[in-house]
Amino acid sequence: MIASGPSGFYNAPVTKFLFASSGLATLAGAMYGSGRGGGPLSIVGAVFGLGSASAALFGSLVVYGLRVVERRLGSRKTAAHVAVAFGAYALVPAWAWVAGSGANGGFGFAVLAPVFALLVAYGALVPPTLRVRVVGVTVSDAALLPLLAALLVLAAAPRALVPAAIGLAVGVVLRDDDADLPFARWRFPDALVALVAKLFLPLLASRSPVSASSSSASSFANRLQPQPQQQQHQQQRPRPPPVISEDSVNTLVAMGFERSAVVTALTSNGGSVERAAASLVS
Numbered sequence: 477m478i479a480s481g482p483s484g485f486y487n488a489p490v491t492k493f494l495f496a497s498s499g500l501a502t503l504a505g506a507m508y509g510s511g512r513g514g515g516p517l518s519i520v521g522a523v524f525g526l527g528s529a530s531a532a533l534f535g536s537l538v539v540y541g542l543r544v545v546e547r548r549l550g551s552r553k554t555a556a557h558v559a560v561a562f563g564a565y566a567l568v569p570a571w572a573w574v575a576g577s578g579a580n581g582g583f584g585f586a587v588l589a590p591v592f593a594l595l596v597a598y599g600a601l602v603p604p605t606l607r608v609r610v611v612g613v614t615v616s617d618a619a620l621l622p623l624l625a626a627l628l629v630l631a632a633a634p635r636a637l638v639p640a641a642i643g644l645a646v647g648v649v650l651r652d653d654d655a656d657l658p659f660a661r662w663r664f665p666d667a668l669v670a671l672v673a674k675l676f677l678p679l680l681a682s683r684s685p686v687s688a689s690s691s692s693a694s695s696f697a698n699r700l701q702p703q704p705q706q707q708q709h710q711q712q713r714p715r716p717p718p719v720i721s722e723d724s725v726n727t728l729v730a731m732g733f734e735r736s737a738v739v740t741a742l743t744s745n746g747g748s749v750e751r752a753a754a755s756l757v758s
Contacts, residue, residue: 522584550726596644596651727749
């Protein structure tokens with residue numbers, strides 16, 4: 477959809493969590509119903525899910541496109557956007573009265589709050605690279621993601637309007653670093669960032685596309701190498717030091733670690749972000 481750098485969720489664990497959790501919540505709502513009688517999973521599906529498989533598909537496309545925002549903001553600031561947007565949406569009990577009673581009729585589409593908060597940053601950080609004319613109207617590639625999100629909200633109106641509006645307001649406030657509000661500069665504490673990195677980063681981190689392609693090339697090259705019996709007399713060459721990418725360094729620095737310690741940890745762990753994060757918090 478846009479030129480957003482490497483494919484997948486490389487250096488975007490928060491966006492990966494948002495992508496997976498919204499899909500699982502929608503699945504839970506579809507499997508267990510959306511009323512109070514379905515138990516906790518039905519409430520999770522009603523509050524955090526997107527209501528239907530088609531809405532989940534469009535929502536997943538929007539969330540996937542937002543991974544470029546996390547790569548530019550850093551995971552720590554992205555997580556602050558998500559937390560503040562969820563918190564702001566939870567503080568609007570009047571919406572339950574406007575839309576009706578119960579989990580299904582009240583709160584819903586909560587994932588749209590952080591999505592639209594990140595869309596504000598997306599609009600400020602991602603410049604258009606291509607412009608096309610559609611039915612006489614000039615549209616840039618950077619406008620496709622917000623347009624898809626707007627169509628998702630309109631299809632799920634009116635319940636999706638409130639979380640989307642709250643997300644936009646939160647995104648505007650968090651874009652202004654000089655805003656005189658208590659949560660404008662709020663970030664997760666260092667201790668909590670370290671704990672989350674230790675527990676969840678191995679699950680949410682994604683391999684570098686360069687590392688994956690290098691691994692595939694190495695696997696192919698190994699099949700072309702002589703058998704061990706043929707190379708037992710060959711002298712082993714020392715392994716070159718691992719190549720530390722700037723993206724890997726920035727990912728760990730965004731979590732609150734010192735740059736020098738990050739470079740040392742990545743070097744001693746072969747460039748692996750997951751193992752380096754585990755060594756930094758141990």
